[in-house]
Amino acid sequence: MTGNGTLRSGAWFDGDDEVALANRAALAPAARGARGPVIGIANSASDLNPCNMPLRKLAGAVARGVREAGGIPAEFPTISLGEDLMKPSAMLYRNLLAIEIEEMIRSHPLDGIVLLASCDKTVPGAVMGAASADIPTVLVTGGARAPAVFRGRRIGTGTDLWRLWDERRTGDLDDAGWRDLEVCLGAGIGSCNTMGTASSMAILCEALGLMIPGSSTIPAGDPRGTDAAAEAGRCAVAAVRDGTRPSQIMTAAAFRNAIRVLYAIGGSTNAVIHLTAMAGRVGEAFDLNDLERYGSGVPVLADVEPSGAGLIQDFDAAGGLPALLRELSPLLEPAARTVAGPTIGEVIAAAPAVRSGGAIRPLNSADAGGAFAVVRGSLAPDGAVIKTSAATPDLLRHRGPAVVFRGYEDMRRRVEDPALEVTPDSVLVLGGCGPVGAGMPEWGMIPIPAKLAAAGVRDMVRVTDARMSGTSFGTVFLHVAPEAAVGGPLALVRDGDMISVDAAAGVLDLDVGADELARRRAAWSAPTSPHLRGWPALYRAHVTQAPDGCDLDFLTAPTAAHRRFVEPVVGRS
Secondary structure, rough: OOOOOOOOOOOHHHHHHHHHHEEEEEEEEOOOOOOOOEEEEOOOEOOOHHHHOOOOHHHHHHHHHHHHHHOOEEEEEEEOOOOOOOOOOOOHHHHHHHHHHHHHHOOOOOOOOEEEEOOOHHHHHHHHHHHHHHOEEEEEOEEEEEEEEEEEEEEEEOHHHHHHHHHOOOOOHHHHHHHHHHHHHHHOEEOOOOOOOHHHHHHHHHHOOOOOOOOOOOOOOOOOHHHHHHHHHHHHHHHHHOOOHHHHHOHHHHHHHHHHHHHHHHHOOOOHHHHHHHHHHOOOOOHHHHHHHHHHOOOOOEEEEOOEOOHHHHHHOOOOHHHHHHHHHHOOOOOOEEOOOEHHHHHHHHHOOOOOOOOOOOOHHOOOOEEEEEEEEOEEEEEEEEEEHHOOOOOOOOEEEEEEOHHHHHHHHHHOOOOOOOOOOEEEEEEEEHHHHHHHHHHHOOOOOHHHHHOOOOOOOOEEEOOOOOOOOEEEEEEEEOOOOHHHHHHOOOOEEEEEEEEOEEEEEOOOHHHHEEEEEEHOOOOOOOOOOOOHHHHHHEEHHHHHHHOEOOOOOOOOOHHOOOOOOOOOO
C-alpha cells in the first residue's frame, strides 16, 4: 500500500483511459478475474544451479497462497547465482541481481514481492534489491539437499569434499573412490547441507524477520516447505494490506540480533559481507566494529559442519532457528519485528526447548570462544576476518615467513610444485583476488602445498583478500582490506617477509620497516584489468571494499531519502 492507503499497482490500473485499460488487459491472464494486490514472485530456479532447483515446485505453492489471500500472483524469472558453475564467482553478480530485482519492482505494478532464492549470493542479492525498493517482501528458500553417503559415512556438502581432496592429492583416495564421490555429490538438488553461506544466509534472513518463522532450515523436498511457501504467499498479501515494508523489519535491532545469531550458528564468513551490504541498503550503519561489539561473548551453539559435526538436517530436527533463538534469548532484542507478524520475542515464546544431544547446544554448556575474530594491523589497516571456530587453535597466534602467490593460477600451479620453498611455519599469502582484483572469488582456502600435505600437514596460516566458501575451514585470514589490486599493503608483501597474526589480540601485521615499504610502494603499479566492457567493467569501477559490503557505491542508502526510488510515469510505453 502507498502512504495514502491505495495500492501501488493502482497507478497502472485505476482509471478509464486507454493506458489503464491496456494495463488491465495485459495482467488479465495472470489475474484470472481477481482485483487484489499484485504480488511478484521472483523465481531464481535454474538448471544451471541445482541449489535453486527446488524453488520450481515452491513457486506454485506461493502462488496458491497469494490467491487464497485475495492477491494476484505474478511470477517472473531472475538471475540464478550458483557458486558451483558461475565463474569466477557468483559474488561478481550479486549486485547485478540486486539491480534486477529493484528495477523489476520499479518498472512493474507490484504491490509486494516474494523472493525465491537459495544458493549463496542469490539470497542477499535478492534481499538487497527488495530492500532498496522497499515494498512488502517475504523470502522463501528451497532448503538443503539430502546428505550423500560415501563409503558408509554421511558426508556434508563442501566441507567433506575439501577434506577428501586432500586425501586424493596425497594418494589416500584412489581413482575409484574419487569417481564414487562425484556420483554421491551429484545426486540431489538443494543448497549445501553444511553451515555454508546458503544455510547461513537463510537462517540470518529468518532472524532478520524476512521469512516465515521456522522455515529457513526445512530440507529440500520436505512437505513442510510447500506449506511454508503457501504461507509466505498469504503473508505477502497481508504485509501489503498492513503496509509492512523491509525498512520497518530490517532495523538496527534486527541486525544486532542477526550478528548474534551468526556467531551462534558458526556461520559463513561471507555473511559478514552480505549483512553489511543488506544493512547499507536500508541506511543502517554496520561495520566490523559492530561485528566485534555485538558478537563478543556469543558462543557457538550449532553443532554443524564445518564448526561442528552435524548437518543442517540435524539442526532443523533440533528445532531450527526458533529453538536456537529460545536458547539465545538472554542475548537478543525481543521487540524486533517479523514480516509474518510476531515479534522475535513472540517467536521465542512459541519455540521448542533444546533437547539434550541434538545439534543445538544449550547456552550454559557451550564454549564461549566465539566463531569469528576481526584483525587489523599494518597488513590489514581496514580489517580482515577469520572464522576461529573452524581454525586450528594453535595457529591463531603465529609468526612466520611469507610465501606469496600473485593470483589464482600462480597459486594453483605452485602449491603442487615439490620444489616450492615452504615449511609448516610459512604464511601463505594470496593477493589480487579482492572485489576489484577478481570479483572476490572463494579462493581464500589455499590448498596446503602438496609436499607438506604428503607429510601430514593439514593446516597452515593463510592470508588473503579473497573470500572462502562457508563450507571451508582452516586458519585463513580473509577479506584483507584494502585489497592488493587497489594498492593495499597485501600488494607489497614479498617472499620471506615475516607476518605476525594474533586473532585474540586482533592483530595482522607485516613486519617490514616503513622505509622499505615506501620503496616498494613507489615501485608498485596497479594491475591492468582485462575487463574493458560490460558488467565486470562497471562493477570494478564502483564496487566498495569488503568492510563496506562489496556493494556498488551508488546503490547504498546512507540516509532515508536514499532509500526512495523514483516511481515511473505510467503512460503509454
